[in-house]
Amino acid sequence: MTASSLRGKSTIVGIGTYGLGRAPGLSSMDLMAGATARAVADAGLQLKDIDGICGGTLYHMFPTLSMGEYLGIRPKWACSDMTGGSSFLSHLLQATMAIEAGLCTTVLIAYGSNLKQAGTFGIHELPTFEKVYGLMSPLPGYAMCAARHMYEYGTTRAQMAEVAVAARQWAQLHPDATMKAPLTIDDVLASPLVADPLSRLDCCLMSDGGAAVIVTSPDRAKALKHKPVYFLGGAGASWSREVSQIPDFCTTPTAECAPRAFEMAGITTTDVDVLQLYDAFTINVIMFLEDMRFCKKGEGGAFVSGGRIAPGGALPVNTNGGGLSFAHPGMYGLFTLIEATEQLRGNAGARQIADAEIAIAHGNGCTFSHEFTAVLGGANTL
Amino acid sequence: MTTATSPAAELGPEGQFWAHLRAGRLMIQRSRSTGEYVFYPRLIAPHSGADDLEFVEVGGFGTVYSTTIMRRPAKHGGDHNACVVDLDEGVRMLSRVIECAPEEVHIGMRVQAVIALVDFGAYANSEQPIVLFRPVGAAP
Numbered sequence: 001m002t003a004s005s006l007r008g009k010s011t012i013v014g015i016g017t018y019g020l021g022r023a024p025g026l027s028s029m030d031l032m033a034g035a036t037a038r039a040v041a042d043a044g045l046q047l048k049d050i051d052g053i054c055g056g057t058l059y060h061m062f063p064t065l066s067m068g069e070y071l072g073i074r075p076k077w078a079c080s081d082m083t084g085g086s087s088f089l090s091h092l093l094q095a096t097m098a099i100e101a102g103l104c105t106t107v108l109i110a111y112g113s114n115l116k117q118a119g120t121f122g123i124h125e126l127p128t129f130e131k132v133y134g135l136m137s138p139l140p141g142y143a144m145c146a147a148r149h150m151y152e153y154g155t156t157r158a159q160m161a162e163v164a165v166a167a168r169q170w171a172q173l174h175p176d177a178t179m180k181a182p183l184t185i186d187d188v189l190a191s192p193l194v195a196d197p198l199s200r201l202d203c204c205l206m207s208d209g210g211a212a213v214i215v216t217s218p219d220r221a222k223a224l225k226h227k228p229v230y231f232l233g234g235a236g237a238s239w240s241r242e243v244s245q246i247p248d249f250c251t252t253p254t255a256e257c258a259p260r261a262f263e264m265a266g267i268t269t270t271d272v273d274v275l276q277l278y279d280a281f282t283i284n285v286i287m288f289l290e291d292m293r294f295c296k297k298g299e300g301g302a303f304v305s306g307g308r309i310a311p312g313g314a315l316p317v318n319t320n321g322g323g324l325s326f327a328h329p330g331m332y333g334l335f336t337l338i339e340a341t342e343q344l345r346g347n348a349g350a351r352q353i354a355d356a357e358i359a360i361a362h363g364n365g366c367t368f369s370h371e372f373t374a375v376l377g378g379a380n381t382l
Numbered sequence: 383m384t385t386a387t388s389p390a391a392e393l394g395p396e397g398q399f400w401a402h403l404r405a406g407r408l409m410i411q412r413s414r415s416t417g418e419y420v421f422y423p424r425l426i427a428p429h430s431g432a433d434d435l436e437f438v439e440v441g442g443f444g445t446v447y448s449t450t451i452m453r454r455p456a457k458h459g460g461d462h463n464a465c466v467v468d469l470d471e472g473v474r475m476l477s478r479v480i481e482c483a484p485e486e487v488h489i490g491m492r493v494q495a496v497i498a499l500v501d502f503g504a505y506a507n508s509e510q511p512i513v514l515f516r517p518v519g520a521a522p
Contacts (some may be wrong), residue, residue, distance in 0.1 A: 128396065129422055129476050132512055133464065134503030135452070140464045144448035151448075151489045195464075196451040244422075244466055244476040249448055 004233065004264040008382045010096035011221040011228035014043025014214030015338045020327040021178050022116055023208040028057045029070050031210030031329075032112030036071060039212035044225040045106065050214070052077040052098055052107035054091035058115060058124065058330045067110060077104040083238060084365025085278055088211075088333040089372035093234040095215045105216060109337075112210035113329035127242035138280070139203070141243035141367035143195035146283040148249035150197060152298065155286065157197050159301030161188035163282035164201050164324050166310035171321025173311060173351035178205055179325040202282040204323035204332070211334035213341070218382075229344045229376050232358075233265030236372035243367050250298075252368040254291035262292075265358075265375035269294050273356040274343050275315070276336035278364040279322040285309070288362055289317075292373070311351065319343060319351045333363035337374065344378045357381055395423035398437060403511050408495050409437035410473060421473035442495030443518065444469040449491075451484040459502065463487045467515055469495075481516040492518040 016038025019031045026034070032055065040047055053075040056063040064078035077098045081090050088109050095107035126137055149155045165185055171177035183201070191199035221228035237253035237260075240246045262268060269292065277288045286300035294315065295303040309317035320326040320339040327335065340359035342348045358381060361374045393401055395411065399422075402409040411420040413432040419440075426433050449465040463484040467475050479487045480496065493515035500514070501507055 128504075131504040133476055133478060134506070135464055135476070140450055140452060143450035144464070144466060147450055148448040148489065193451070193453050195453065198450075242476075244474050249466075 006093075006096050006100060007232055007264060007266065008218065008230050009100045010092070010215050010231040011218050012213050012231070012337065012341045012376070013216050013221050013224045013226060013228060014039040014045065015341050016040075016042055016212045017176065017335075017338065018210040020176055020209040020329070021207050023114060024117065026114055026208070028059060028112040028114050029066060030112065031114060031208065032057065032067060032110045032212070033070055033210070035112065035210030035212040036108060036110050039108070039110070039214050042226070043214045045214060047071055047073060049106050050108045051075055052095060052104035054079045054088070054095055054107060054109040055111055056080050056082050056087055057111065058113055073108075075104065077107075083236070083370035083372070085280070085331040085333045086236065086363030086365035086370050086372040087331065089234065089337065089361060089363040089374045090236050092215060092231060092337065092374055093236070096231050096234070099215065099217050105220060107215045108212060109215065109334065110210070110212035111329075111331060111334050113331065114208050115330045116206055116208045129244060130242055138367045139195050139198070141246070142281045142283060143198045144243065145246070145249040145287070145368060146197050146281065149283060149287065152250055153301070155301035157189055158185055159305055160197075160202055160282040160286065161185045162304045162307075163279065163285045163309070164188050166304070166307065166313070167279060167318050167322040167324040169310045170319050170351055171325035173349070174320050174326060175349070177321040177326045178207060179321070198281055198283070204280045204328040205325070207327040207329045209327050209329035211338060213334060213337050227345050227379060229341045229378065230382060231374070232267070232377045232381060233261045233263070233375040234373065235260035235264060236370060238370040240369050241366060246368060250287070252287050252291050252364075252371055254288050254362065254371040254373065257371050258292040258362075258373040261373035261375050265377070267358060267375060271358050272360055273358050274319060274340070274353045275317045275360040275362070276319070276339045277317055277360070277362045278332050278336060279318055279324050280332070280364060282324070284364060285317060287368075292360070316353050319348065319353065333372075336361035336363060337376075340376045344376055395425055395435070399423045400510055402437060403497055403513065404509070406497060407439055408442050408497060408513060410440045410469070410471060411435040412438045419471045419473045421475060440469060440471050442469070444493055444495070444515065446479065446487060446489055446491040446493060447474060448489055449479070449487045465515070467493055475513065477513055477515050479515045479517065494518050
């Protein structure tokens with residue numbers, strides 16, 4: 001296995017969230033800034049130490065300009081690659097390249113959204129032929145992918161409900177999770193359908209909130225507060241933008257990018273201790289586990305059943321409760337990096353996976369349009 | 383002033399698609415050199431980059447590739463179908479199946495295009511018709 005020259009060349013040294021759930025009166029930039037302040041403090045750094053910025057919001061066309069101005073940072077390097085909720089994992093790869101190339105030393109990746117306050121629950125920039133049919137995005141596209149997966153492989157609504165129940169059980173172990181009430185398979189099945197076969201409880205939350213991580217070189221990380229969490233590999237793939245252009249409704253670009261990320265990191269699925277998978281809808285987790293080769297294509301529904309991905313199960317997935325039960329401020333990607341970091345630091349409290357050394361953080365953008373898989377590791381993995 | 387420019391030539395690929403629908407024709411682009419059909423309308427063909435796309439009339443028959451029922455309150459128009467249809471020519475379109483209950487639409491169902499004025503979406507209550515589908519065999 002050939003590991004890339006980028007393996008181990010950056011570390012996540014600070015993480016922060018802010019205003020999760022409801023944040024009355026705060027703008028998306030306020031929430032970004034609140035999370036940034038916490039991430040900088042978590043790293044033991046100051047704003048003036050940051051010389052690179054990545055990020056974006058649901059609203060800003062020039063996000064790194066707005067972020068830099070708000071925070072009083074003049075970045076030597078910035079990147080606002082926008083691929084939807086996966087963007088922030090893509091930023092981690094780009095930050096690693098920028099740091100390794102010597103363009104900057106310490107990168108902030110941040111996001112904020114006040115979409116619950118604003119009451120805007122869909123994507124603003126809709127493809128022409130989706131606007132023509134009056135469809136909100138992204139719900140119907142995911143519903144049709146789930147319907148096709150059920151048709152081709154016999155996946156059931158009860159199997160999809162297993163994903164929601166596992167997420168809720170993990171959320172009950174996280175002090176900051178939004179949804180903690182007990183949840184059963186029957187509760188999910190009895191929940192009102194919103195776009196068949198998806199019920200309300202198959203869908204992620206819609207929250208306010210901000211999130212931020214600080215990335216720097218392994219050398220600089222040595223002087224900082226926390227045990228560093230290393231970037232071991234990362235890769236993205238994009239196959240489409242709009243629903244009608246998805247080549248196969250049962251296979252996501254994860255099938256292309258996850259193997260590349262695993263190869264860069266020099267790992268296989270058996271090395272993975274914990275996964276954070278962007279669960280915009282329950283079907284996502286099933287398809288990502290298939291596309292990452294944790295099970296065969298079509299067997300994801302059976303694979304997640306019987307509590308396999310829940311607390312106490314063989315393969316811990318979405319240990320913060322995921323977008324389904326933790327929080328989901330429109331674009332969730334950064335939260336996969338934050339929970340992976342908590343697990344690899346050993347700071348995850350009641351939900352800590354013993355001896356976690358390799359974590360997957362996986363982001364999803366638009367309607368299975370862009371996928372990005374990041375492999376993170378503890379000190380023993382270098 | 384004289385001009386040799388036809389009205390169609392002043393429209394881009396998407397504009398021509400809508401103009402054909404206004405004239406009652408479902409026309410899809412096809413590359414003269416590769417024979418491949420392309421949808422949505424583009425200036426060049428994806429993958430091959432062929433720049434010889436021309437609009438040709440298609441049969442409008444297809445098969446539902448996937449489908450959902452968008453659950454909406456009655457005051458917002460009630461439940462309706464949303465689907466993707468594979469046209470027999472090999473392109474996939476987002477659309478709605480009409481003239482049957484949303485619950486009756488299923489994957490694999492044979493459908494036929496209908497060019498219709500609508501009261502939803504970007505062209506709601508306008509003179510621009512769009513492409514919907516009805517079950518094959520349904521009364522016109």
